[in-house]
Amino acid sequence: MTPELPSPSPRIQGWCPGALRPMRAEDGWVLRVRPPLGRLTQAQAAGIAALAARYALHTVELTSRANLQLRGITEANYPPLLAGLQALGLVDADVHTESRRNLLLAPFWQAGDGSTELAEALAQALASPQAPDLPGKFGFALDSGATPVLRANSADIRIERHGSGFLVYADGSAAGAWAPAGEAVALAMELAQWFVQAGGRAGPHRRMAALLASRALPACFTTTPVPPVAVYQPPLGRVPLGYLVALEFGQLPVATLAALAEMAPLRLTPWRSLLLEGVQSLPAQPELITRSDDTRLRISACTGAPGCGQAAGVTRVLARRLADVLPAGQTLHVSGCSKGCAHPAPTLTVVATATGYNLIHHGNAASPPDSVGLTPAALATQLQERAHATPL
Numbered sequence: 001m002t003p004e005l006p007s008p009s010p011r012i013q014g015w016c017p018g019a020l021r022p023m024r025a026e027d028g029w030v031l032r033v034r035p036p037l038g039r040l041t042q043a044q045a046a047g048i049a050a051l052a053a054r055y056a057l058h059t060v061e062l063t064s065r066a067n068l069q070l071r072g073i074t075e076a077n078y079p080p081l082l083a084g085l086q087a088l089g090l091v092d093a094d095v096h097t098e099s100r101r102n103l104l105l106a107p108f109w110q111a112g113d114g115s116t117e118l119a120e121a122l123a124q125a126l127a128s129p130q131a132p133d134l135p136g137k138f139g140f141a142l143d144s145g146a147t148p149v150l151r152a153n154s155a156d157i158r159i160e161r162h163g164s165g166f167l168v169y170a171d172g173s174a175a176g177a178w179a180p181a182g183e184a185v186a187l188a189m190e191l192a193q194w195f196v197q198a199g200g201r202a203g204p205h206r207r208m209a210a211l212l213a214s215r216a217l218p219a220c221f222t223t224t225p226v227p228p229v230a231v232y233q234p235p236l237g238r239v240p241l242g243y244l245v246a247l248e249f250g251q252l253p254v255a256t257l258a259a260l261a262e263m264a265p266l267r268l269t270p271w272r273s274l275l276l277e278g279v280q281s282l283p284a285q286p287e288l289i290t291r292s293d294d295t296r297l298r299i300s301a302c303t304g305a306p307g308c309g310q311a312a313g314v315t316r317v318l319a320r321r322l323a324d325v326l327p328a329g330q331t332l333h334v335s336g337c338s339k340g341c342a343h344p345a346p347t348l349t350v351v352a353t354a355t356g357y358n359l360i361h362h363g364n365a366a367s368p369p370d371s372v373g374l375t376p377a378a379l380a381t382q383l384q385e386r387a388h389a390t391p392l
């Protein structure tokens with residue numbers, strides 16, 4: 001039976017949309033596909049491309065949680081779209097299971113290294129009726145490679161390979177607890193249970209790091225220091241497991257998805273890129289970004305107007321225009337409002353307001369502006385002046 005759409009209250013957005021519980025936006029319903037293990041078989045990728053072409057906007061979005069987002073879905077198109085995704089094996093059994101399976105697996109796992117088994121065991125534990133009742137955005141990062149790569153990605157409980165086992169720790173803590181592989185999931189669930197019992201679910205942010213500002217972890221979760229690692233720079237192009245490609249603003253045209261599906265299974269990354277398993281070379285396609293120095297990687301933007309009802313202006317068109325005048329090495333985020341949901345980290349930021357665009361030299365969309373009420377032309381002029389004044 002097709003679940004009913006939630007009542008349309010687009011301003012209440014305390015959850016991440018799923019396939020079974022989509023979210024209303026100005027341009028229709030928004031639905032997210034959470035592929036198991038962050039991987040799509042060729043048939044699944046081709047199937048999503050065909051379904052989006054028929055029932056949604058013709059651009060699929062890559063999210064920072066390694067999910068695929070489909071938008072512009074009408075109420076009439078939702079049931080056949082959901083049925084199509086279910087036939088592809090991409091929908092959980094129920095809303096409870098879907099919303100709890102908020103699990104980010106580092107994309108460079110290899111068959112036989114234990115990563116997928118650990119991820120499956122964690123997904124199973126989260127789906128259990130005994131699992132703690134976690135907030136919708138509460139997530140787990142499973143970093144099972146030799147070196148952690150997900151430290152900069154949002155998560156509340158982190159599980160990292162550490163010696164012969166795993167280090168399980170709360171996001172924001174400088175120490176965690178070590179466990180052999182067979183006990184890591186149980187330890188992570190114990191930590192999640194502590195979060196709920198300590199009041200994290202009722203807190204203003206409902207996130208682990210926010211809770212740690214006022215509550216100390218039990219000593220058993222702080223026995224092993226979290227080792228420092230250099231900030232991970234996600235690669236593009238050829239990598240040992242295949243070929244990594246990114247897309248401007250994470251926007252993947254359905255025709256491109258269909259073409260990639262013919263080449264290889266796809267792994268989704270939290271860096272809004274795709275790993276084409278086993279592929280060693282790619283025919284040139286202008287929409288695919290394959291080099292880390294591509295200017296398109298330095299700009300980001302949220303949906304903005306007209307897709308988001310809270311946006312006071314367009315974002316992506318403006319970001320593209322401003323990319324040409326950015327100082328070398330500088331990144332830019334354009335946000336449709338001060339919520340800044342697509343980029344919480346500080347950088348050069350432009351925020352649309354009812355009276356023009358605000359410019360923040362270094363901050364996020366909620367930071368105090370350095371200039372207010374600018375037109376796109378005035379913004380471009382200010383950035384040009386910055387480029388000349390502060391060569392990097």
Ligand code: SF4
Binds near residue numbers: 310311336338342
């Ligand atoms: S930041 Fe962008 S996408 Fe998020 S609510 Fe504001 S306008 Fe909408």
